[in-house]
Amino acid sequence: MTATIIYGNQLAETLRVKMKEEIVNLKRKGIDPKLTVVLIGDHPASKSYVSGKQKAADYIGMDSELIQLPAETTEAELLSLIDQLNQDTVVDGILVQLPLPAHIDEQLVIEAIRPSKDVDGFHPINIGKMMTNQDTFLPCTPYGILTMLKLYDIDIAGKHAVVIGRSNIVGKPIGQLLLNENATVTYCHSKTANMKELVQLADIVIVAVGRARMIDRSYIKKGATVIDVGINRLDDGTLTGDVDFDSVKEQASYLTPVPKGVGPMTITMLLKNTIKAAINHAQ
Numbered sequence: 001m002t003a004t005i006i007y008g009n010q011l012a013e014t015l016r017v018k019m020k021e022e023i024v025n026l027k028r029k030g031i032d033p034k035l036t037v038v039l040i041g042d043h044p045a046s047k048s049y050v051s052g053k054q055k056a057a058d059y060i061g062m063d064s065e066l067i068q069l070p071a072e073t074t075e076a077e078l079l080s081l082i083d084q085l086n087q088d089t090v091v092d093g094i095l096v097q098l099p100l101p102a103h104i105d106e107q108l109v110i111e112a113i114r115p116s117k118d119v120d121g122f123h124p125i126n127i128g129k130m131m132t133n134q135d136t137f138l139p140c141t142p143y144g145i146l147t148m149l150k151l152y153d154i155d156i157a158g159k160h161a162v163v164i165g166r167s168n169i170v171g172k173p174i175g176q177l178l179l180n181e182n183a184t185v186t187y188c189h190s191k192t193a194n195m196k197e198l199v200q201l202a203d204i205v206i207v208a209v210g211r212a213r214m215i216d217r218s219y220i221k222k223g224a225t226v227i228d229v230g231i232n233r234l235d236d237g238t239l240t241g242d243v244d245f246d247s248v249k250e251q252a253s254y255l256t257p258v259p260k261g262v263g264p265m266t267i268t269m270l271l272k273n274t275i276k277a278a279i280n281h282a283q
Ligand code: GUN
Pocket: 095, 096, 097, 098, 099, 120, 140, 141, 169
């Protein structure tokens, strides 16, 4: 058996074409969604992520602005900028690219963003709403993964999902979203003693650890769905996921590639959240 490969880039393209039409319709009604991205310093990976977000916004005709500030920017300066963006009625979504330089308290910054403009879904109020299954901005990577599973009609209710990784951005929230969909969820992390045995029980495996090709077919139950959130650059420059793709594709029934898998869906969900914010702000 060879797995069906879930190409996130193709799904993302279909969704972006629909959003492009939606933006045209919204603009006719006087709603013009705008995303403001704040980038502090010149972390190379962050620069590349931010430019991907800008390009995607341009592609669907969404107004976007990049505010780029030096690494020496103080916490007070950043908080003051966020305050200004919170009050700016033209701005619907605010995204402060993480990680921030060490002298800035990341949590303080996340909590300074007005929840109605928190298109990352990182504010504790929005996380609380997600946990209690209320309508809110879902964090983009977990939201993208859930959308992929749904578009492929992959059963979630009653299935055993194992999440490897417990970051605030991916691991914890994807587990919660799968629980909201009535999966039975197990989290594995660096202190988990019997990880392989647990992963072998999974119908759905979400891998978000940041270790190149760590998960091979020996971890995977025959017919499982495997979602690879990792993006690792090897010494020779190639990008690879946390999953050993060639090995796992012989065992899984569905598998996402890296690149062209989860990444493009993440950006697409950011656009979707920004449209949602603009519609909410117009009400
Ligand atoms: N850095 C890596 N991923 C993300 C993300 O989804 N949002 C923000 N703000 N920063 C990130």
